[in-house]
Amino acid sequence: MRRLGGVLAAAVLCGTAAACTNAPPPPLVPKSEAPVITTTGPKVTEIVVGVDDVAGGYNPHALAAQSPITTALSSLLLPSPFRPGNDGAPQLDRNLMVSAKVTKAEPFTVTYTIRKDASWSDSAPIAAEDFYYLWQRMRAEPGVVDPAGYRLVNNVSSREGGKVVEVVFGKPFPGWRSLFSNLLPAHLLKDAPGTWSNVLATGFPATAGPFQVRSLDEPRGEVVLERSDRYWETPTTLDRVVIRRATHSAMAESLSKGDNQAALLRADAADVNLLKGIEKLTTKPVPRNEVVQVLLRPASERLADVKTRKAVVAALDREALIASGTQSGPSASFRADSYVVPPSRAGYVRTINGNTLDAAASEQLLTEAGYSKAGTEWQKAGKALKLRIAAPEKSEPYVSIANRIKVQLKERGIDSEVVTPSAEDLFSTQLTEKDVDIAVVPRVDAGDTAAALASEFGCAGNVPDGATPSPQNAAGFCDPAIQADVEAALNGKVLVSDVLARVEPLIAAQAVSVPLFQVVDLLGVLPTVSGVDTGAPLAGVLSGAPEWRRLDK
Structure with missing residues (x-):
């Protein structure tokens, strides 16, 4: 207000002074417009990839955080x-x-x-x-x-x-x-407040790779990676990689319009056909490093007896579980018929044959375990057999398969309930305790078969100083009959292939795990880009992003 008042006062004074002088008025200056100069910044070269989800956490070492987005980001951002x-x-x-x-x-x-x-x-x-x-x-x-x-x-x-x-x-x-x-x-992490569950829960405090995070917006469903100026090696060709969440129909539309250049999705038969209709789109299966498995936990009081576990396995229709979980998508071609090695890995040998379903055997085994049929349910000491089935919250196909297992068990007179705790709570707490009887969870492949065998089926070792005692594996399983072989494979004393040939039949006899299938995504790529491919095993599609190029810009 002060500035406006001063301007008005000056105008009044000037007007008064002009009225009191004989000086001619100043000449009129013709009004002209300054030329408009349009400037544009350098053109940004980017590739947009459609995905099912971008939700965290992003810790690649936590079972709770396993997902295609975790694999993608860790392969580009972590050394x-x-x-x-x-x-x-x-x-x-x-x-x-x-x-x-x-x-x-x-x-x-x-x-x-x-x-x-x-x-x-x-x-x-x-x-x-x-x-x-x-x-x-x-x-x-x-x-x-x-x-x-x-x-x-x-x-x-x-x-x-x-x-x-x-x-x-x-x-x-x-x-x-x-x-x-x-x-x-x-x-940045060793003295940070919080626990291991907080590590990379919402983002990356620092990165070390050819790309860095420009933005990570979970609510919007978008992650933008840009070329890192701090990377000490050859810079990437692309300026940006955009990872964008979308429904499958929206992905197809974006690919058809050229707004997206690639898509990575967990597809069923309908999605496969949807992408087939997009002109010049190339599709390939991309196996994840996870196998869907059903764990029957000896740590549980209700399944501590091997006969009860065998009875439950015989009550399951494995073929139907695989069919419902894969929905005739790419995963259907990757049945997991080994307890340790994923179908996509070198060294995979099929050791599981036939279906698990055997209603007569299930009834006989339950009887031998001390149960008797009372009406439509099985009881022991007047108490009905009721199992708790757990799957990580909002995680597919795990939740759907858990519900299908409940239906199958009900048909055999075994009552059950499905619980879906958060993935963090399930893997860090509930699977270290005894309340969960059956867990529908991933078996994650980190690259070494001997370590996978020991991690999944080995007995607990010495507890490190300051560590919380917990089972060596999620099932709480320990069989001294196979432990010597497990350790021999881990230490390189015996070929892991020879050990697997001996121990997989023993693992089957203990009825601890029912592997179903390897999760396989579908990659769709337009010809407007080069270098976008399935990536090396375990590394994921985005591991090759430093070599990606746009061909239309």
């Missing part, structure tokens, strides 16, 4: 000493490492040398503390992916300013290359 090659075998990532090799046989020691220019996006060096932090968490936390290898490590030490890391094992571990993938920024 790994080794990455899977096209054949699935681990290859040294020379963008991060100078070398990594066994330097001592007794005790078994691996020495990692990290590039001096390798750093996190906040300029902190990638160093030994990142190895140490991951080792500590993987050996102590429940609900992590393949902890068996980490539990063999006795010490992690450093020299040369943390750029040389020495990892000392208590026993030999031929699968050591599978360890320390997706390192986490220890300098």
Whole structure:
């Protein structure tokens, strides 16, 4: 108001002065418009990928956080000493490492040398503390992916300013290359408030790769990755990769219009046909690193007896569960007929034959276990057999299969209820206790078969200092008859293929697990881009994003 008043006063004074002078008025200046200059910034080159979901968490080491988006983001944003090659075998990532090799046989020691220019996006060096932090968490936390290898490590030490890391094992571990993938920024996490469940729960506090996070908007369903100016190696060709949530019909429409250049979705038969109708679209199956399995937990009081577990397995129609879970989509071609090795992996051998359903055997086994039929239900000591079936909340196909199991058991006179706790609560708490009888959960493949065998079916080892005692595996299963073989495979004393041939029939006899199928997504790609492919095994589609190119811009 003061400025406006001053302007008005000046105008009045000028008008008065002009009226009192004989000076001619100033000449009229013709009115002209300044030319309009239009400027445009540099054209942004991006590829948009449609996906089913972008919801977190994003910790690739937590069973609760397993998803295509977690695999995609970790492959681009987190450093790994080794990455899977096209054949699935681990290859040294020379963008991060100078070398990594066994330097001592007794005790078994691996020495990692990290590039001096390798750093996190906040300029902190990638160093030994990142190895140490991951080792500590993987050996102590429940609900992590393949902890068996980490539990063999006795010490992690450093020299040369943390750029040389020495990892000392208590026993030999031929699968050591599978360890320390997706390192986490220890300098930001080790003293952060909260627990392991908070790690990467909503985003990435620091990254170390060719891309960085520009925005991660869960409510909108969009993640925007942009070229990282802090990356020490060759920059990416693309400026951005946009990962966008959409329904399957919306994905198809965006592909048809060219708004999206690719889509990655969990498809059923209808979705396969939907994408077939898009001109020039190429589709390929992309196996995830997860197998859908039904765990019958010996840790549960109701299923502690092997005869009861066998009776429940005989009450299940495995063929129907596979059919309902795959919905004639790409997963239907990846039946999981092995207890340990996923169908897409080298070394997969079919060891499960035929269906599990055998109503007569189920009744006989329940009778032998001390149950008797009372009307339409089975009872023992006057108490009905009622099982609790758990699946991670809002996670498909797990919840749907859990409900189908409930229906199948009801047909055989076995009562049950389905609970769907959060994935974090299920894997970190409920599967370390006794209340859950049956769990419909993923078996996650981290790359080493011996470690997978030990993590899924091995007995609990020594509890690290400060760790919460928990079962070695989600089923709470331990069979001394196979433990020696499990350890021999883990330590490289016996070929893992020979061990599997011996122990898989024993695992089947214990009725602990009913594998169903490997989850397989469908990738659709337009010819306007190059390099967008299925990616190396375990790495996911976006692992190749640094080499992606737009051909129409």
